[in-house]
Amino acid sequence: CGFQLRGKADLPYASLYIALPEASTLRAKLVRSIRAGSKTTIADAAASSQAVLGITGDSTVKNILSLNSAGRVREYQLVRTFGYRVHDQTGRDLIPPGQIVLQRDHTFDDSQVLAKQTEEDLLIRDMEDDIVQQLLRRLAASKPDFAAKG
């Protein structure tokens, strides 16, 4: 039916600096996927990199999805909004800044607050994996404008 194994998803950058804290799990996942799936090298500093991946915003809000008859929350929805940009060393955008919005629903029970916190953490990590995948897809398809670079 026309499906083929995905080839190397090369990013259009020779080297990339990821402007996220060293200890960030998102950064670790990005680094791992880029190394495994492309020829792009991960730079240690913005100054020695062709492009810089910066995060313009990463926030998770928790919305009430449904209540039970006693007026207690039955289901929550987590909405994670992740904004990014890719720029050169002078701060000029190489691709238009973008945003990835993800959502996950989970049931809630006031008598199981701690366990539900753990589930929420699991969903936040799951969304992180999703962000890595979607972001790399977008970066691989992007057509950076290096024109103004000397």
Next chain:
Amino acid sequence: LPPVAPSQPATAPAAVSLPPAAAGTEGEAPVAAPAAPVPAPSTPAAPAKPVGPNSAAPGKQQIYLTAERIEGTTSVETTAEGNVDLQYGERTVKADRMVYREPLDEAEATGNVKLTSPGEAIAGPHLKLKLGDSVGTFDTPAYSIHAFNSKDTAAAAHGTAARLDFQGKDKYRLADATYTTCPANGSDPDWFARVSNLSLDYTTSEGTARSATVVFKGIPILYSPWLSFTLDNKRKTGLLAPTIGSTSKGGLELTTPFYWNIAPDMDATLAPRVMTKRGTQWNGEYRYLGRSYSGQIAGEYLGNDEITHTNRNARTILHNQDFGYGFTGELNLNKVSDDTYFTDLSTRLSNITQTNLLREGRLNYGGSEWWSASLMAQRFQTLQDPSQPPLAIPYDRLPQLLLTADRADMPFGTEVIFSGEYANFSNPTGTKIEGKRTTLYPQLAYPMQTAAYYVTPKIGFNSTRYQLTNQQAAGTTLPDQFTRNVPIFSVDSGAVFERPLQLFSQDLTQTLEPRAFYLRVPHRDQSILDKPGQVVNFDTSLADFNFAQIFTENAYSGGDRVADANQLTLAATSRIINTANGEELLRGAIGQRYYFADQQVTLNGVVPRTGRTADFLAALTGKLNREFSIDSGMQYNYQDSAVERFNLGARYQPEPGKALNASYRFTRSLLRQIDTSAQWPLFGGWHAVARYNYSFRDKRAIETIGGLEYDGGCWATRFVLQRLATAVGQVNNSIFIQLELNSFSSIGSNPLNLLKRNIPGYGQITNTPADPVFAE
């Protein structure tokens, strides 16, 4: 250069001035500044010369005077009569008669005086103005002023005054004035303020009024001895739009917020809320922001509730701090005075539904790329609903210490993972088993990954040690210490297939991503934790069965049980991706788990699972086109041949400000609801928002909201009606009205927020004092 309306007769003026390098065309005033002279037209019509003290000084404005008759001594006093037109910089003054006194740099104009510039249009019988300093007086003018060089003429202030004083560039003081930001179209403005003393300072964008009466549609609605407002809708100390309303529990109420812009990095809002049934509630919020920290402190205080005869209050402290060197910290402290504080006093669903208020402090350390640690102290305030059986109070974690490490690229391509937890669980009731739980979980993985597929076998050893306390008070007879050791083995694998796809003449890529996850956790007897009447469960429950959970190692969330497993989970995801930019448009997924053995570990005495197949999961999420998006999910139980969970939601959003949402949610024997909401512009400046949330199980509406907003250009009004089920058989009705006059109350809200609030956020317990009802 500003356009100047030619008001002079076509017959050439008798005597005019002309700048050295420029000339006006016939009948039009020469307006060139020396620095940028207009190219001389081929037929100069009128002889003229510059006048004024600055005529020769470079970089200063020159004065050009045209009139039917000009006489006098240029360096002392020049008198002009008949269609006088004076140009100075960007300002033009037209009058019947004008005297210019050069030593004073003062122009005195009389008869049909009209001063115009890109930011001003002021007309009256008499003007006296020092041109260079922009200091002077206009008698009984009609004025229209907006920020200089601003293109936003909507923010123009206009009205009349007994006297207008120019107080330097962009500063005005008006006596006995009227003021409005409604358009000056000849008809009466929708609202205006009558002010005895009005100061407009466009250098700081501040307006101040003394002894002001606000008249709305001909009716005086507000008197204030002092008002401060912003001229450019930036944040500014002053009164914000008040809210009038009525609630079933508070009676009639009025909230009048005051905003205090303390510094660029801190502000505060104070808002007294007067309720006829209960008294005055004082609300305050202080926010601050620094290079390495941010936070807010908020409080609400109702001194003597006239219904309960008690002092009632709520408070919140949020603080984030970056200590540097990898250390960060957070504080999130919330407290209310009593169990029914929110249901009695709040109008927000996010508050009313709160049961366990968090009190938490955290210190995190991001050691390096591969390890991190955190220390947390956590307690809760549990609010009991008097109409319900009491809820179990969660365990405090005083403290919890977490350590995680994940190091790839170890010898032979292995990956070493470690997670550890130490938690000291105590319960405020004092009647439950308490204890310390220490978990060490080292793991060794061997990931094999390419762009197309990955296979990751992993082996780990979960060792948990319990030290139980408080058994006497809890009436239990478990051993004080014991250890549970469980080996865990898994293989996670997946692949990505792709094919090009053409749909609606768009280049798309469709993926097919199968994933298989095998998990083997041998059964280790944990029945000591699940003895009838002596259950040890600090933080654990059976997790939701969803696409994230089916690839985890434990059917339980929380560390008190490690479920035995010999199971294979299969799933497939297919995405539709826009090939041009890599954006994911639509995603479908199915998932299924197969068990090779029955379950033996139990929690809270629940009968363990038997059977070979788990529930079937399916989901479809994304955009069908630019306007339509859907979100759906289903969990089907083979054993009972029944749907466990189902949700279907759709959204139609043709453009910002227009949205229709509808969703149906079902959880077997727990929940069956529809939720519809809409936001739509109506006719003639009206916008509507609405939400209706109905429970088929309880046969009643949970929340009904109707809101209308009218945008009158220079003012806006909002109405909202809300009916909220707060507890079994209890309903809270409320109605709120807000009137906002442009540039008299700057931090307004809009109907977008009304909807946003109805899918509300979480965390802060107090209302935003600035806008307790309408804001987000």
